[in-house]
Amino acid sequence: MHDSQLAKRSRGTMLRLAGIALSACFALGACASHEPQASSQPISASTPTAAALPSWQDSAARAAVLKFVADVTKQGSSTYVPPEARIAVFDNDGTLWSEQPMPFQVLFMIDQLKAAAPHHPEWKNNPAFKALMAHDNAALAKNQNALLQLLETANSGMTTDEYDESIRKWLASAKHPTLGKPYTDLVYQPQLELLDLLKANGFTVWIVSGGTAEFMRVWASEAYGIPPEHMVGTEEKLKYEVRDGKPVLVRQTGFDFIDDKAGKPVGIFRAIGRRPILAFGNSDGDREMLEYTTGGSGPSLGLLLHHDDAAREFAYDRKAGSASLDKAWDEAQAHGWVVVSMKQDWKTVYPALKTSGQ
């Protein structure tokens, strides 16, 4: 790839990462749900896992999942898949936790940028920075490139240990702008149950995110019960250095690899070396991952989460900018992917709050 192409791709992803949904969809009211057609395939299932997925409605989507798990674990059947090939891949933002008003990693990056501002008096006249501080979304939309440059450079020069610590600190205090909860409370309860079901049935579960593995590892192992080595993401440039006698990795500007859209099958192949048999996403950024997963020769299952629940979470699909579910939705029918309606298929969205002392 030529330098200019790489720059274009990097920018494209930062745009997605930066959810420049900003311009199209910051006021979430504008992202209404269209053509709800979730869970349209009637699947008769009578599996031995009747108690599984308690936060899922007893719907066709749940039945499809249970049937698939039963099929691939049934020894001696033509649909049996040995445990080492039971690879499941999940997108993160919008699939395992919320992603509005924009992916939480981007909200973190913006907060980092604001925190670093006192050390950068030169930003005062930067149009993107001014727009950001003034919450002027129209101006921000006009100065996306300048914003991206700021976001990319804000944390370069930090070691990975320092960066991880800054993520940890942010997560401990930051709250979602409209839901008012800590971000790690915004994981989806029905998905936690699905992860447990898959693990209990010999699946190895991987997260394949447009964000970075480093951002996820700080909190996602505990949140999802997935080990850090099973998180694949966009790869920021890092440089090995010995600093004050200690070997460290130092953050650079830019990316070696963009794990989004057509990058996801590449990221999967590199990290896992096997084609998954189950993929769960929620936007066009996951389309190629689902195609790749369901394009193998054996049994496979593709799933898309449809955000159609403005009351409990958010409602957005075809016109949600970088988080759009549009082309992938069109393909779902042709490929037999299951579209899961948050509104119709999930009894609950977020985990019940822990009471103190528990």
Add this chain to the structure above:
Amino acid sequence: MHDSQLAKRSRGTMLRLAGIALSACFALGACASHEPQASSQPISASTPTAAALPSWQDSAARAAVLKFVADVTKQGSSTYVPPEARIAVFDNDGTLWSEQPMPFQVLFMIDQLKAAAPHHPEWKNNPAFKALMAHDNAALAKNQNALLQLLETANSGMTTDEYDESIRKWLASAKHPTLGKPYTDLVYQPQLELLDLLKANGFTVWIVSGGTAEFMRVWASEAYGIPPEHMVGTEEKLKYEVRDGKPVLVRQTGFDFIDDKAGKPVGIFRAIGRRPILAFGNSDGDREMLEYTTGGSGPSLGLLLHHDDAAREFAYDRKAGSASLDKAWDEAQAHGWVVVSMKQDWKTVYPALKTSGQ
């Protein structure tokens, strides 16, 4: 990184990958061993694993390994490391199997190049190709860049499935030029025992190679008992495509990431997300990996294999071109890394040949 820097680094690694040892060391007699100083640390060990590592001499090197394994598995001791943090990383070429006269992946690439030649009449006048066909190492050394270009482009356009099949075919028939054995017979028996010992003691073992994970995955899972997802390597560019209705990954020219020297700690951080506690290498390409591994706060062990055994394998170290053990050897003393002498510390080098019917 700028385009020109990336090109320079890619070239540097292809040179290493292509072991342009070619020029310095193709006649292996020129690579005599200097200053053998292996296993100089006396370590008194009385571990519960007296029967472990049967192909290792009862030497200080073996004792150091056994002591480390005993230390980190001893519950309640200050040296105890929980299983999830028992990460061991091994270089592949020259550490787990032989690498002379040059890394076997390069020999494969050269054979592929020769096989493709009839379809490329334009190569007839390429000075590198001519030198290759004439076994003219002096001319080859003068035309390294041209050779690299040929090697990089020879397999581009193939899908990963086609490429894997070509590796499989090659391994099934190709034999080592001087040892006359299939390449997969050239894994080191003492290292197979070490891998088993580590796995039996709760370690997760990863291969971290300057070659590609894809090349290793075809044979190394079976050879070493290491799953494909635990192989980290240099990353060639791949492109996702739907070909004749089937989703495939197509090989491109060039690299996204070079997993060698200072790249190895980056590759480890990205794939594993944790600092290993044991690293085993054999050349300066592994120096930073050992530094990074032994630079953490807890117990750790760095190991270097010294190729000093011209009778049973090869003897090369400080002046072996891209496979040199030079700077890393100098650092071993300062960091307390264990230098394992193939000649003195290993009873056998290669596994006993299987007799037919077994």
